[in-house]
Amino acid sequence: KGGIDVSKDVDFPRWYQQVLTRSDMLEYYDVSGCYIVRPLAYFVWQQIQEFFDAGIRSLGVKNCYFPMFVSSKVLEREKDHIEGFAPEVAWVTRAGSTELAEPIAIRPTSETVMYPYFAKWIRSHRDLPLKINQWCSVVRWEFKNPQPFLRTREFLWQEGHCAYMTEKEAMVEVYDVLTLYRRIYEELLAVPVIEGEKSSKEKFAGGVATTTVEGFIAATGRGIQGATSHYLGQNFSKMFNIVVQDPEDSGADRPKLHVHQTSWGLSTRTIGVMVMTHGDDQGLVMPPRVAETQVIIIPCGLTAKHSDEDRRAVSDACLNVEARLRAVGVRAESDLRELYTPGQKFNHWEVRGVPLRVEIGPKDLEKNSVLTARRDTFAKAPMSLDGLESSVQLMLLTIQNDMLAKARKTFDERVKIVLDWSEFVPVLNSKCLALIPWCEREVCEDQIKTRSSRDSLGDEPEDEKAPSMGAKSLCLPSKQPTNPPIVHGETKCIQCGENAKRYALFGRSY
Numbered sequence: 016k017g018g019i020d021v022s023k024d025v026d027f028p029r030w031y032q033q034v035l036t037r038s039d040m041l042e043y044y045d046v047s048g049c050y051i052v053r054p055l056a057y058f059v060w061q062q063i064q065e066f067f068d069a070g071i072r073s074l075g076v077k078n079c080y081f082p083m084f085v086s087s088k089v090l091e092r093e094k095d096h097i098e099g100f101a102p103e104v105a106w107v108t109r110a111g112s113t114e115l116a117e118p119i120a121i122r123p124t125s126e127t128v129m130y131p132y133f134a135k136w137i138r139s140h141r142d143l144p145l146k147i148n149q150w151c152s153v154v155r156w157e158f159k160n161p162q163p164f165l166r167t168r169e170f171l172w173q174e175g176h177c178a179y180m181t182e183k184e185a186m187v188e189v190y191d192v193l194t195l196y197r198r199i200y201e202e203l204l205a206v207p208v209i210e211g212e213k214s215s216k217e218k219f220a221g222g223v224a225t226t227t228v229e230g231f232i233a234a235t236g237r238g239i240q241g242a243t244s245h246y247l248g249q250n251f252s253k254m255f256n257i258v259v260q261d262p263e264d265s266g267a268d269r270p271k272l273h274v275h276q277t278s279w280g281l282s283t284r285t286i287g288v289m290v291m292t293h294g295d296d297q298g299l300v301m302p303p304r305v306a307e308t309q310v311i312i313i314p315c316g317l318t319a320k321h322s323d324e325d326r327r328a329v330s331d332a333c334l335n336v337e338a339r340l341r342a343v344g345v346r347a348e349s350d351l352r353e354l355y356t357p358g359q360k361f362n363h364w365e366v367r368g369v370p371l372r373v374e375i376g377p378k379d380l381e382k383n384s385v386l387t388a389r390r391d392t393f394a395k396a397p398m399s400l401d402g403l404e405s406s407v408q409l410m411l412l413t414i415q416n417d418m419l420a421k422a423r424k425t426f427d428e429r430v431k432i433v434l435d436w437s438e439f440v441p442v443l444n445s446k447c448l449a450l451i452p453w454c455e456r457e458v459c460e461d462q463i464k465t466r467s468s469r470d471s472l473g474d475e476p477e478d479e480k481a482p483s484m485g486a487k488s489l490c491l492p493s494k495q496p497t498n499p500p501i502v503h504g505e506t507k508c509i510q511c512g513e514n515a516k517r518y519a520l521f522g523r524s525y
């Protein structure tokens with residue numbers, strides 16, 4: 016298979032499928048909504064795991080593992096937590112030809128699996144704080160059209176679940192984890208995100224407050240939820256009776272205090288966002304931090320007139336450069352395959368997104384230099400073999416920073432402050448997000464969704480399976496615009512005219 020034969024801005028869904036399959040990141044599978052995560056993509060997930068595990072370890076969180084099966088009586092323990100989600104729950108009803116007495120659910124998330132045991136393990140304030148995380152897969156039988164990595168029926172994620180004595184401690188952790196999520200996107204995946212809070216309509220119904228990092232897919236102009244960190248308050252501890260005796264009160268029948276909880280999750284959706292953000296018409300573009308192969312070394316400039324010792328000299332030089340780079344921790348590979356021309360090798364590694372190519376030929380050896388080619392900008396530059404290690408390391412760092420800067424510039428350009436409703440849908444139609452002075456009322460959010468959908472589609476009904484044309488609130492950004500400022504009591508919500516509280520980021524989304 017060659018490169019990509021469809022342009023990213025001509026047929027984005029087909030482009031995305033080709034990039035993923037022709038870069039060997041992913042393989043389609045015969046169960047709808049399920050995909051095979053191949054080694055190149057799994058390497059990215061492992062880099063994310065290593066970074067996040069180190070981050071949560073420093074927060075005192077420990078990894079563990081709970082069963083994937085949830086009994087129906089436990090899963091349905093709390094109606095309002097599960098009600099809207101029931102259609103997504105997958106059930107095991109028989110083993111072989113034997114019907115199960117009670118159907119068993121496959122976890123869509125693990126609150127109801129874990130929290131009965133939190134109640135058992137947490138008796139005294141000395142058992143607090145309890146901070147655990149698990150890396151696992153979850154199953155949600157979504158009906159919307161599946162999208163590799165972005166919306167799949169099974170996905171890999173981590174889910175953290177913590178219990179504290181006080182709201183204050185819990186809230187500190189909610190934001191500490193949100194920072195780790197932002198750093199995963201920005202420092203590993205070179206993807207800019209906007210931190211903020213979810214609206215009452217968009218937050219996790221079982222919690223008190225949801226914080227989020229929101230991404231942006233420029234190709235479609237849609238926002239995408241990147242990861243979430245919730246403050247659950249005492250909702251679940253009241254539901255599951257997770258209580259401790261008040262340490263301040265030494266009385267006999269000391270009052271029971273419900274613990275304050277958090278939960279937070281990030282999934283393999285991260286990989287899809289990275290591919291969509293950086294990919295181009297030659298294929299995948301990998302940020303060096305998560306690239307399995309950071310540097311590919313290719314022998315060039317050898318023609319029929321060159322002798323065997325010329326060839327050997329070039330091959331040895333490639334292997335020597337590879338060894339020097341590996342010695343300083345750069346993930347370098349030489350491609351000495353005989354049956355492929357340099358051009359075919361260039362395509363092979365370009366579609367796989369290798370950040371930096373090093374070309375070595377007889378002329379280069381004479382000049383004690385090599386030729387480098389960046390995958391992100393295609394810029395070519397000679398590089399001396401003297402001090403090669405630090406030059407390559409600097410080049411990889413520059414690529415990483417430039418990829419983030421370029422994506423952030425695009426994101427910033429596509430966020431428009433909208434102060435009049437008449438501009439709202441035109442801004443969406445120009446593949447942008449709208450930052451609007453907003454009242455934060457749920458009924459107003461419903462109206463915005465309805466009006467923006469109708470203004471986009473006329474009166475024809477929406478296709479339930481396709482991404483909606485209506486706008487939803489993505490978040491209330493932590494960084495609020497100051498120009499123009501929102502003057503409380505004066506600035507009005509652009510949709511309903513009520514007093515605006517904060518700027519809210521609205522847009523079509525995944």
Ligand SMILES: O=C1CCCN[C@@H]1CCCn1cnc2cc(F)c(F)cc2c1=O
Pocket residue numbers: 096097100101103104123124125126155173174175219243245278279280281
């Ligand atoms: O978002 C997170 C972070 C990790 C731990 N869980 C929270 C809330 C998950 C919200 N959620 C999300 N999706 C669900 C799908 C279901 F089928 C279902 F039964 C329940 C849920 C559900 O509770």
Ligand SMILES: [Mg+2]
Pocket residue numbers: 155
């Ligand atoms: Mg969902």
